[in-house]
Amino acid sequence: MSMEAVVYQGPHDVDVEEVDEPEIEHPNDVVIDITTTAICGSDLHMYEGRTDADPGIVFGHENMGIVDEVGDGVTTLEEGDRVVLPFNVACGVCKNCENGYTGFCLNVNPGFAGGAYGYVAMGPYKGGQAERLRVPFADFNALKLPEGREHEDSFILLADIFPTGWHGTELANLQPGESVAIFGAGPVGLMAAYSAKIKGAAEIYVVDRVDSRLELAEKHCDATPINFEESDPVEQIKSIHGGGVDKGVDAVGYQAIDPETDVSDDAYDPARENPAVVLNQLIQVVRATGQLGVPGLYVPSDPGAPDEMAAQGRLGIDFGKFFEKGLKVGTGQCNVKEYNRELRDLIIQGRADPSFVVSHRVDLEEAPEMYERFDNREEGVTKVLLEP
Ligand SMILES: NC(=O)c1ccc[n+]([C@@H]2O[C@H](COP(=O)([O-])OP(=O)(O)OC[C@H]3O[C@@H](n4cnc5c(N)ncnc54)[C@H](O)[C@@H]3O)[C@@H](O)[C@H]2O)c1
Ligand SMILES: [Zn+2]
Ligand SMILES: [Zn+2]
Structure with a gap:
């Protein structure tokens, strides 16, 4: 059959x-x-x-x-x-x-x-x-x-995606009344934002470049939308919040677009990728002793990687800054x-x-x-x- x-x-x-x-x-x-x-x-x-x-x-x-x-x-x-x-x-x-x-x-x-x-x-x-x-x-x-x-x-x-979004907030140990920055307003990021709302987060920032996705975050998750094509998302969040947020979620993963690269067209452009960019932005935007949850996918082998190191899943993460701030991180499959x-x-x-x-x-x-x-x-x- x-x-x-x-x-x-x-x-x-x-x-x-x-x-x-x-x-x-x-x-x-x-x-x-x-x-x-x-x-x-x-x-x-x-x-x-x-x-x-x-x-x-x-x-x-x-x-x-x-x-x-x-x-x-x-x-x-x-x-x-x-x-x-x-x-x-x-x-x-x-x-x-x-x-x-x-x-x-x-x-x-x-x-x-x-x-x-x-x-x-x-x-x-x-x-x-x-x-x-x-x-x-x-x-x-x-x-x-x-x-x-x-x-x-x-x-x-x-x-x-609903459990995975929830998992992102668990990996960050998000508590009621805390502020959280969520990178990615794809299905997983939106579910992380929705989970943050259900858990009683005080402030939710959602970063992406796709307007229709940011609109869903605003409408259904009471999130503040941040478009990374407009200006540095870390600065945008810090200026609204007044400093670093308590928690961060990476719902993008290794195929992250680097905001510093030039906008090409509307389609997803691999030439704009930088696999460490979101992790490094989270390290900047989360306050000292805060926590990051990383449900976004990272791979040990990427045949289309932008460079040799990334091809083996090795990323240029600002670990010195991460250590200096006493941050914690949780990762993995949900x-x-x-x-x-x-x-x-x-x-x-x-x-x-x-x-x-x-x-x-x-x-x-x-x-x-x-x-x-x-x-x-x-x-x-x-x-x-x-x-x-
Ligand atoms: N851990 C798990 O168990 C698990 C489960 C499901 C999905 N995932 C992973 O989660 C990630 C998201 O999945 P999805 O279904 O939402 O996919 P998606 O690709 O639709 O969403 C990713 C979003 O990130 C945005 N983005 C790209 N670069 C960005 C940047 N620099 N800053 C902010 N946003 C940026 C994109 O515009 C897109 O809207 C993927 O990596 C996926 O593999 C993990
Ligand atoms: Zn899936
Ligand atoms: Zn088993």
Whole structure:
């Protein structure tokens, strides 16, 4: 049996192709019919050829759907259950899983800590930008949702970006009443800003260059928008706030645009990148003894890096300044299971509605066009959901 799936062909090229349908491979598996799957900024690193991803990968680590087949060893799920899957694939019983670090599971990806669906170096798991998906260790990984179609646009965000934005504020140890600067108003940055609002931050600054994204931050997160193309974002924040902020979040990652470079055109221009620029701006803008959270992705190998050092993931970070200020930093993949249950319940109870970030819901067939538009950070394209 075959089904349609989004398959990586090479830099800036994905196709919707026929691939084999997934099957139960182990008694702990379920297979779900995908109802919604999302494109992520993390997919763009692969899409742009900025990782070691080989052609042929089925993309898609943000997945939800209806359980259709159930392995004999699965005890808590049955056919017809509506579930959302953390992008992490985790076993539930290793040392890291037991301690809540499901993003660093020791059993699902031999020789590496952490697994995910449809992602380079994250194990053999196929992505869910397809009609169906195999879910390993299903009892542990699947989060059950209320039946029906309600909150579909919010629940899909539990697979990654809502927990990941929340994780950014946790890594920075953000407390009620504190001020925070968030770099990046992509889906992850917007979810970090929204999480900061829910947690009761006193002041939220969000930095980006895409006006439609900054507008969402202002409207839905009560954030002060800072456009880095206008002038130095650090100076802009310090002049409004009157000095350094308590906490900072990097929701950009290694493909950061350097504000000092000349504006070319509207499309994302790799010639403008400087992988250390956001980290160094955070070191400047956060007050002495403050804390940085870095959910933005950094890689140990970047085939399209601007220089030799960056190609090996080595960045020119102002560590002297970092030390002098006594700063702290937290990094890494989000352990989605640490937060997804509680964030789901905020959605069910009407206390959170992260769906403001969703700009498009389209047929799976439209994936190639939407990858291109999202990759260009086109005005008005924020979070794209695909429906098989
Ligand atoms: N840690 C995790 O578990 C995890 C999970 C999901 C995504 N991520 C990563 O988070 C990052 C953001 O993801 P996204 O989906 O929001 O992607 P995105 O690419 O849409 O968002 C990045 C935003 O940063 C902006 N930007 C670029 N340079 C900047 C600068 N110098 N200052 C401020 N803003 C700048 C861009 O204009 C864009 O709006 C990516 O690196 C992604 O891989 C990490
Ligand atoms: Zn993602
Ligand atoms: Zn594990």
